Amino acid sequence: MQFGIFTVGDVTPDPTTGRAPTEHERIMxxxxxxxxxxxxxxxxxxTGEHHxxxxxxxxxTTLLGYLAARTNRLVFSTSTTxxxxxxPVKIxxxxxVLQHLSGGRVDVMLGRGNTGPVYPWFGEDIRQAVPLTVEKYALLRRLWRExxxxxxxQFRTPLHGFTLAPQPLDGVPPFVWHGSIRTPEIAELAAFHGDGFFANHIFWPASHTERMVQFYRRRFExxxxxxAAQAIVGLGGQVFMRRNSQDAVDEFRPYFDVAPVYGHGPSLEEFSEQTPLTVGSPQQVVEKTLGFKxxxxxxxRQLFLVDHAGLPLKTVLEQLDLLGEVVATLRVEMxxxxxADVxxxxxxxxxxxxxxKDTEDD
Structure with a gap:
């Protein structure tokens, strides 16, 4: 079982001080x-991708390549590309290249994104989002394997005699996850190719995530x-922790209330009850996360969002110290x-x- 974090890279003012980090500060x-x-x-x-x-x-990939040079063990991914x-050629x-730089410590999560204007910026039509996904992914698979x-x-100029350079490290393409919140066609695409399916699992109730994941599992089989039990599933989620649960609620509330992802809607208590968001003590995070399965x-794979909504860097680093403790427990309990066959x-x-092994068997 893999545990990690993902970021959406938002530059959001800290609601308790009114100050927003500069873009440079946020990147660093x-x-x-x-x-x-x-x-x-x-x-x-x-890391996510927004334009x-x-x-x-x-x-x-620029960010992940830099991080690969500064780390030794982390696996790097996207959330989403x-x-x-x-x-697809550029992907x-x-x-x-990132595979070679990181020694193979990379995979990729593909998705359609949730920002409508990005489509015309790159010459595409949002009404063709699913057909674009299917066609471009079919090409990407061939580029990595042929x-x-x-x-x-339909959507791109033809390729004639194209050879990818560099080839994937050791001739093995990065593993692909398909990320989605609500689109069963994406779960179907993941299942068809035997790829991983990543349910964002932040905004919607557990019943919705259950339907999406179980649909993917059935189609995988x-x-x-x-x-179905052997299908490759990942989940997102967000946590905010303090040793005392009420301290966590009091500290996180102003950030939640104005968060660009889910602020200005249901209360923190309502959202926590209806979704995987967990605000409380480390033990509460352990208990709720164990309930996902x-x-x-x-x-x-379980990824947590910990740096959203203007939280200051010092606070995020404190969250990671607590998350390290939580993950140590989750590894054992999970x-x-x-x-054995999962x-x-x-x-x-x-x-x-x-x-x-496949080569030897042949």
């Missing part, structure tokens, strides 16, 4: 957060990739009664070993 704070994540024993750091203010994560508005190139690609589709089954999250090493 993200670096400090990732380094702290490795220090406290987390497994994964992921508009108030966000600074417009070039995920916009398959709809990026060129394939960027992540191949030495010479001849291709023609339908396509012959393994049993009651409705999604045993899963492979393994209890976990069936796989771990794929890594470069495990994918390489599987590839070599």
């Amino acid at each position: 704070a993200t670096v400090a957060i990732a380094e702290k994540a490795e220090e406290v024993g987390l497994d994964v750091f992921a 508009n203010p108030p966000f600074v994560c417009s070039s995920p 916009l398959i709809t508005t990026n060129d 394939a190139e960027d992540f191949s 030495e010479v690609v001849d291709w023609e589709g 339908h396509y012959g990739h393994g049993t 009651e409705y999604v089954g045993d899963y492979q 393994e209890k009664d976990r069936p 796989p771990d999250a794929p890594t470069h090493d495990s994918l390489l070993a599987a590839s070599r």
